[in-house]
Each structure stands twice: as C-alpha cells, then as structure tokens.
Amino acid sequence: MTKTLNVNLSYHQYPIHIGENILNEVKYFQPHIKQNQKVLIVTNTTVSQLYADKLAKTLSAITPHIYIAELPDGEEYKSWQYLDIIFTKLLEHDFDRQSIITVLGGGVVGDMAGFAASSFMRGIKFIQVPTTLLSQVDSSVGGKTGINHALGKNMIGAFCQPQAVIADISTLKTLPKRELIAGISEIIKHACIADVNYLAWLEGNIENMLNLDINSLIEAIYVSCKIKADFVQKDEKEQNIRAYLNFGHTFGHAIETAMGYGVWLHGEAVGCGMIMAAHLSQLLGFINQEEQNRINTLIKKSGLPIYSPPIKISEYIKNMSKDKKNHAGNIQFILLNGLGQAHKTTVDLNLVNKVLLENGAVL
Ligand SMILES: NC(=O)c1ccc[n+]([C@@H]2O[C@H](COP(=O)([O-])OP(=O)(O)OC[C@H]3O[C@@H](n4cnc5c(N)ncnc54)[C@H](O)[C@@H]3O)[C@@H](O)[C@H]2O)c1
Ligand SMILES: [Zn+2]
Incomplete structure (x- = not known):
C-alpha cells in the first residue's frame, strides 16, 4: 500500500508519497527529474552507507549524472561551515539552475540541503527523501529549511518547498x-x-x-x-x-x-x-x-x-x-x-x- 497526499500552497503544489520500498521505484522520482539532468544526492555518512547506492541506482534510470555530497552525522554539523560542503560539490561539478538536489536522511540533512537549494544560484529545486520517522511526519513537510548558529538553533534559514517528498517506510527498519x-x-x-x-x-x-x-x-x-x-x-x-x-x-x-x-x-x-x-x-x-x-x-x-x-x-x-x-x-x-x-x-x-x-x- 502506498498513500499520496498533495500539499497545495497558493503558488506551489507537491506530492508526499508514503510507502514501503518506494526508494527503489523510479516512477515517484520521474516526474521531477529530467533526462540527463544533474542530481546531487545530499546525505550523511550513516545514511549514505545504508541507502545512497539504492537511491543512486533508482535515479540512474533517469539520468547518468548523479553525484553525492556526504555530510558528517550530527546536529553539531548543522552549520555554515558544513553547509559549504554542499555548495562546493555543486560548483565543482558545474551544477546550474536546472540541476536538482535530492536529500536523503533525517531532519538535519533535510534542513541543510533544503537551505542550500533555496540559495544556490538564488534557488534550485529539491526533493526530500526522509529516512527518520521525525523527518517523515514533520521536518520534510512545510518548507522550513536552515542551519544553526553558535548563538541559536535554526536561526538562519529560508522557507523553501520541495518538489516532492518520498517517504520510504522500509528505511525505518534500520533506525535506532x-x-x-x-x-x-x-x-x-x-x-x-x-x-x-x-x-x-x-x-x-x-x-x-x-x-x-x-x-x-x-x-x-x-x-x-x-x-x-x-x-x-x-x-x-x-x-x-x-x-x-x-x-x-x-x-x-x-x-x-x-x-x-x-x-x-x-x-x-x-x-x-x-x-x-x-x-x-x-x-x-x-x-x-x-x-x-x-x-x-x-x-x-x-x-x-x-x-x-x-x-x-x-x-x-x-x-x-x-x-x-x-x-x-x-x-x-x-x-x-x-x-x-x-x-x-x-x-x-x-x-x-x-x-x-x-x-x-x-x-
Ligand atoms: N524543518 C522543520 O520544519 C523541522 C521540524 C522538526 C525538526 N527539524 C529539524 O530536524 C532535525 C532533527 O531531525 P531527525 O530527528 O530526523 O534527526 P537526524 O537527522 O539527526 O537523524 C537522527 C539520526 O538517525 C540517523 N538516521 C537517519 N535515518 C536513518 C535510517 N533510516 N537508519 C538508520 N539511521 C538513520 C541519522 O544519521 C542520525 O544519526 C533537527 O535539526 C531539527 O531542528 C526541522
Ligand atoms: Zn518538534
């Protein structure tokens, strides 16, 4: 069983797909990624080992241009310094306004990659693939993105809505x-x-x-x-x-x-x-x-x-x-x-x- 919910904002609509093993199904990604488009998968070291290959394999049916940015795992890395890893990858590989980010992981990488998408070249598109229960029910929905500052949590950020949220319940099997x-x-x-x-x-x-x-x-x-x-x-x-x-x-x-x-x-x-x-x-x-x-x-x-x-x-x-x-x-x-x-x-x-x-x- 897969369920889909549509979020309707005045200027943007997007689907939230919720189901088992949908990370492997290209049909959920296809409407949002063009053939030969560049895709950056943003994830962290923990989730990367578990699911990055699976996601890359699914996306490879749409485009061969898939790159991965791996962030360290933890709330303490939700900062300017580590956000830069994403921008560096995007620039190193000549990403342009048509490129897209697919973020794979919990709320920390979701908030960071969403913020990177909101500001890279003044805004590119992104897809959320949340892999924690918290990110599936909360942080991937609603468009709040951002990073922490030493003087306050989530103090720097932007409202930026994704193209789609693809919540694969099977990923919860490995979640502590x-x-x-x-x-x-x-x-x-x-x-x-x-x-x-x-x-x-x-x-x-x-x-x-x-x-x-x-x-x-x-x-x-x-x-x-x-x-x-x-x-x-x-x-x-x-x-x-x-x-x-x-x-x-x-x-x-x-x-x-x-x-x-x-x-x-x-x-x-x-x-x-x-x-x-x-x-x-x-x-x-x-x-x-x-x-x-x-x-x-x-x-x-x-x-x-x-x-x-x-x-x-x-x-x-x-x-x-x-x-x-x-x-x-x-x-x-x-x-x-x-x-x-x-x-x-x-x-x-x-x-x-x-x-x-x-x-x-x-x-
Ligand atoms: N944008 C919003 O509206 C919003 C709302 C609520 C929370 N948040 C933010 O979300 C963050 C918290 O998100 P979180 O609870 O998902 O934490 P998280 O992203 O730190 O993930 C929790 C831990 O689980 C690991 N993990 C993720 N998926 C896994 C999987 N499938 N299997 C095994 N391990 C996995 C991660 O590597 C991490 O160690 C906070 O930074 C918070 O500010 C944002
Ligand atoms: Zn909360």
Whole structure:
C-alpha cells in the first residue's frame, strides 16, 4: 500500500508519497527529474552507507549524472561551515539552475540541503527523501529549511518547498529505536492539537507502530502529514495558527537547551514538554483530568520520558523567555482547548512554576 497526499500552497503544489520500498521505484522520482539532468544526492555518512547506492541506482534510470555530497552525522554539523560542503560539490561539478538536489536522511540533512537549494544560484529545486520517522511526519513537510548558529538553533534559514517528498517506510527498519520513539512524539502532538479521533486511533495502534507494522506507520505518517500540511496551507509563514505545531515545544526547547543539544533528543524533550503543557491546560480548565490522563498514558506507552530532568525552575524560565513565539517579554504557551484543538496564550508564572515543580523541575 502506498498513500499520496498533495500539499497545495497558493503558488506551489507537491506530492508526499508514503510507502514501503518506494526508494527503489523510479516512477515517484520521474516526474521531477529530467533526462540527463544533474542530481546531487545530499546525505550523511550513516545514511549514505545504508541507502545512497539504492537511491543512486533508482535515479540512474533517469539520468547518468548523479553525484553525492556526504555530510558528517550530527546536529553539531548543522552549520555554515558544513553547509559549504554542499555548495562546493555543486560548483565543482558545474551544477546550474536546472540541476536538482535530492536529500536523503533525517531532519538535519533535510534542513541543510533544503537551505542550500533555496540559495544556490538564488534557488534550485529539491526533493526530500526522509529516512527518520521525525523527518517523515514533520521536518520534510512545510518548507522550513536552515542551519544553526553558535548563538541559536535554526536561526538562519529560508522557507523553501520541495518538489516532492518520498517517504520510504522500509528505511525505518534500520533506525535506532530511540530515534523512532522520538518521532512518535511529534505524531502524538499532531493528534493533541488537531484530531481527537486520531488520538483514539493512536491509543489502539501505538504498539503496532513501535513494532514497525507497515500499515499502521503508513496511516500515521499520512494523517500526521495531512495535519501539518493543513496548518502550513493556512499559515505558511507562521503568522498565527502554524504556531500550534509548537505544542510541548516551549517546555521542550527549554529542556534541550538546559541539557545541552543531543543529550535529550528533540522528540523526547517535546514528549515531556507535552506532559507539562497538558498539565497547564488542565489546571486552567481547558481540558479535564481524564483528558490529561489520556495524553500522559499515550506518551508513557510510547516509551518517551515523562519526568523532567532536575532542571532549576529559574533556568527553565530563562530558557523559555528566549522562545521565538514570545511577544513583549511575555512567554507564550500553546495549550489545548479540549482534546484535538489548541490555542496560544500567556500564563501566570506562579502556575507555570507549579507545573514545573510537580513534573520534575527543582527550586
Ligand atoms: N524543518 C522543520 O520544519 C523541522 C521540524 C522538526 C525538526 N527539524 C529539524 O530536524 C532535525 C532533527 O531531525 P531527525 O530527528 O530526523 O534527526 P537526524 O537527522 O539527526 O537523524 C537522527 C539520526 O538517525 C540517523 N538516521 C537517519 N535515518 C536513518 C535510517 N533510516 N537508519 C538508520 N539511521 C538513520 C541519522 O544519521 C542520525 O544519526 C533537527 O535539526 C531539527 O531542528 C526541522
Ligand atoms: Zn518538534
């Protein structure tokens, strides 16, 4: 079974194909690559060993001009210095405006290669072939691309939409379990903010997904991409409702910053952040106790951490004060509005402190 979802922006439409072994099927690539066109596969050292040959073989049915740029593996390489590896390859091999990038890997290489495509010769086309669950449900959809700066994560970038997203579920077989679970966190987020029926479906299917049941994964990735695409179609540049996709992220980013990037995976921090955001929503009467319990149970069942590390409350507040969503010095939270709906609001800091303390933070 392969499912396809079309993303419709006012100026650009593109398909997201989700299926098993579709990396081997030229028909998904053919509409986007011309005969004899130059293609640069951007990947990292880990994913390259697993899937670059397969992808190159598939593309070779369309064009013989296939080149590979391999980046080192890790969030710490998502920077100007390593972005240059991509530009150097493109220039060394005389790529022009008609050439195309195909990015193979998780969100790190996806964000980097997308940004390179947005700026090389003022913009060339690119195709996303995401190979982590997180990149299949989240980072490959929506057109946010970019790199980190020593002074802030994802601070330099561009909105740039791909020609297609080709998500091959079979690649998840080699993904470390911890990375798989981190991707499930964003799936739970989509259900919490947009679709209570999806939440109920996840309650019944989370174990299948953890066991890599193909049909459950295809369904979850499809529904999650649809939810994300809906937000992006309505608010591409995050002027209002796209921010709801940050549910759990205000607390989550504060955990990532406090622990040092990479100690907690992003999805793990967001899982714990959703526990706190749901708690805050319950204390303010936006969801009831039973609804809060459902969220907590699902996050726990996924294997995500549910208690904050012992981070000081003052450090949490300091980190949350730097969030990109904030206005006029007030921390903005994405809270629920019943299960399956979200809204953005400020909250009395005494209540925030209570939630932090009751979920593992320290004085
Ligand atoms: N653009 C967006 O909208 C958006 C949204 C969310 C996250 N992000 C970004 O995405 C990044 C995180 O993405 P990620 O979680 O995919 O991390 P990642 O790209 O670092 O991948 C995680 C690890 O899995 C390995 N890997 C990838 N695919 C594999 C496979 N099939 N088999 C075995 N190993 C595999 C990678 O080499 C890496 O070690 C962050 O930089 C974050 O800022 C962007
Ligand atoms: Zn996220």
